[in-house]
Amino acid sequence: MEIKIKLDRQSKTPLYRQIASQIIDNITVGTLKEGVCLPAERKLAAILGVNRSTVINAYHDLEKQGYVTPHVGKGTVVTSVQFREQADSFGWQELLSGHGESLMNAYNFTMSELLRQRDLIAMDSGIAAPELYPKKKFAEICQKILFSEADVILQYDSAHGIRSFRETLTSIMQNRSVEVSPDNIIVLNGSQEGLDLISRILLEPGDCVIMEEPTFLGAIDIFRAYGVRIIGVPVDSDGMVVSRLENIICRVRPKFIYTIPTFQNPTGVCMSMERRQRLLEIAGKHHIPIIEDDAYGLLNYGESETPALKSLDKHGNVVYVSSMSKMLCPGLRLGWMATPPSLTPFVAAGKQLTNLHTNNVLQRMVDLFYREGHLQDHIIRSRRYYSDKLHLMLAALEKHAPRGLQWNKPTGGFYIWATLPENLSAIQVLQEAVKNKVSFVAGPVFYHNSDGHNKIRLNFSYTKPELINEGIKTLCYIIKNSLKDPHKWSNNEIKPMV
Numbered sequence: 001m002e003i004k005i006k007l008d009r010q011s012k013t014p015l016y017r018q019i020a021s022q023i024i025d026n027i028t029v030g031t032l033k034e035g036v037c038l039p040a041e042r043k044l045a046a047i048l049g050v051n052r053s054t055v056i057n058a059y060h061d062l063e064k065q066g067y068v069t070p071h072v073g074k075g076t077v078v079t080s081v082q083f084r085e086q087a088d089s090f091g092w093q094e095l096l097s098g099h100g101e102s103l104m105n106a107y108n109f110t111m112s113e114l115l116r117q118r119d120l121i122a123m124d125s126g127i128a129a130p131e132l133y134p135k136k137k138f139a140e141i142c143q144k145i146l147f148s149e150a151d152v153i154l155q156y157d158s159a160h161g162i163r164s165f166r167e168t169l170t171s172i173m174q175n176r177s178v179e180v181s182p183d184n185i186i187v188l189n190g191s192q193e194g195l196d197l198i199s200r201i202l203l204e205p206g207d208c209v210i211m212e213e214p215t216f217l218g219a220i221d222i223f224r225a226y227g228v229r230i231i232g233v234p235v236d237s238d239g240m241v242v243s244r245l246e247n248i249i250c251r252v253r254p255k256f257i258y259t260i261p262t263f264q265n266p267t268g269v270c271m272s273m274e275r276r277q278r279l280l281e282i283a284g285k286h287h288i289p290i291i292e293d294d295a296y297g298l299l300n301y302g303e304s305e306t307p308a309l310k311s312l313d314k315h316g317n318v319v320y321v322s323s324m325s326k327m328l329c330p331g332l333r334l335g336w337m338a339t340p341p342s343l344t345p346f347v348a349a350g351k352q353l354t355n356l357h358t359n360n361v362l363q364r365m366v367d368l369f370y371r372e373g374h375l376q377d378h379i380i381r382s383r384r385y386y387s388d389k390l391h392l393m394l395a396a397l398e399k400h401a402p403r404g405l406q407w408n409k410p411t412g413g414f415y416i417w418a419t420l421p422e423n424l425s426a427i428q429v430l431q432e433a434v435k436n437k438v439s440f441v442a443g444p445v446f447y448h449n450s451d452g453h454n455k456i457r458l459n460f461s462y463t464k465p466e467l468i469n470e471g472i473k474t475l476c477y478i479i480k481n482s483l484k485d486p487h488k489w490s491n492n493e494i495k496p497m498v
């Protein structure tokens with residue numbers, strides 16, 4: 001049986017609502033009959049060119065409205081009319097604010113579910129290698145803290161974060177040549193919280209934000225949820241093409257510029273020093289703040305270190321955000337923000353309103369992990385390990401790549417950015433790849449307007465070294481095969497088979 005879903009990406013209706021309502025139409029007109037299984041989430045996501053979480057949200061929405069029921073081993077099944085009538089009839093959806101509506105498009109119900117389902121060579125992740133997680137040392141330190149500091153550490157503390165950890169963070173930032181006072185650091189539940197906080201403080205619906213494009217999809221989702229217009233500036237091998245900036249700034253007066261200058265996600269590119277200087281000059285001249293996301297800054301596998309943008313900031317217009325997620329482990333949910341002094345009280349107040357402060361035990365655990373010298377060792381070990389994985393992936397690409405597949409050679413971070421030959425569709429290749437137990441991220445999610453249809457992001461940090469060659473070999477085989485059948489790569493209207 002065939003269902004038709006056509007997405008309008010310009011529409012204000014979130015994609016998950018569009019998918020859900022078109023499935024309801026199909027159920028109502030009888031194209032989808034009671035008892036029929038909907039396409040698997042991953043499959044429908046690949047076909048529609050959306051995040052899997054968007055399809056999952058659509059299916060959750062349908063479930064809440066009683067149109068479908070999830071069945072273990074069977075999938076998502078269209079329910080009977082009788083059952084549908086008994087479903088939640090309060091109508092919460094009609095009560096959602098504009099912000100509430102837009103949140104759902106970004107919400108990923110399934111981060112942990114996805115991780116549990118990993119029976120494939122996952123080159124789609126953005127995760128630090130679990131084999132490096134310092135489990136034993138963490139257990140020892142945690143025990144020590146709870147024995148000796150429990151009365152203090154289990155109490156409420158300042159919204160800024162515990163003082164000793166903020167001092168540690170100033171030392172960590174010195175490795176990025178950033179000098180800030182602990183008074184201007186706010187410890188966060190991951191750097192994503194920082195991007196949300198700064199958006200909450202600075203953005204109004206209708207504002208413009210400039211970002212590199214492609215860029216971190218979490219940031220696109222956050223800015224979108226605040227109802228702003230995103231203006232993309234392309235990235236080349238030297239980072240954001242800042243020569244385009246001045247024109248855009250004069251035209252749209254952006255609220256801020258968001259950038260990942262060092263080992264960018266998804267391209268792995270490091271912005272040149274000349275461009276960093278120029279970016280600061282332009283932003284300073286026009287009084288535009290810059291949000292520097294330095295999540296990968298310390299994961300450098302090259303010969304030279306490029307200092308953080310913040311270290312060159314003479315005007316005090318750079319807000320620096322970073323994280324323990326990539327250099328240590330993401331599940332800690334520890335990040336931080338270094339703000340210009342006049343902004344700090346607002347960020348602290350925002351933080352306090354949301355969750356008072358970040359978990360003290362974890363702050364202190366990582367604080368001691370650093371003070372005892374383990375974090376420094378961990379970073380040295382991680383750099384070596386990821387550098388080896390990067391080179392394994394580059395060697396596998398050299399060996400197996402079909403003619404026309406192009407990729408870059410980053411010197412840090414987690415990702416290789418590649419362009420498919422002959423304009424193949426990344427989404428279609430991904431569909432085949434997943435069938436063959438290999439995954440990557442298709443380019444469009446990294447663009448606010450879903451460009452990048454023939455781009456792919458390959459992650460090398462997460463996959464076990466012994467699987468990297470096999471993963472790339474399979475992927476390259478799929479690309480070669482796809483080239484033999486180019487006519488199947490055009491899809492404006494999506495017709496998933498049910």
Ligand SMILES: Cc1ncc(COP(=O)(O)O)c(C=O)c1O
Pocket residue numbers: 126189190191192193216218260265293295322323324325330333334335
């Ligand atoms: C550039 C960038 N910033 C921020 C984050 C989010 O990190 P955190 O886990 O600290 O919220 C990520 C995660 O992928 C990222 O790639």
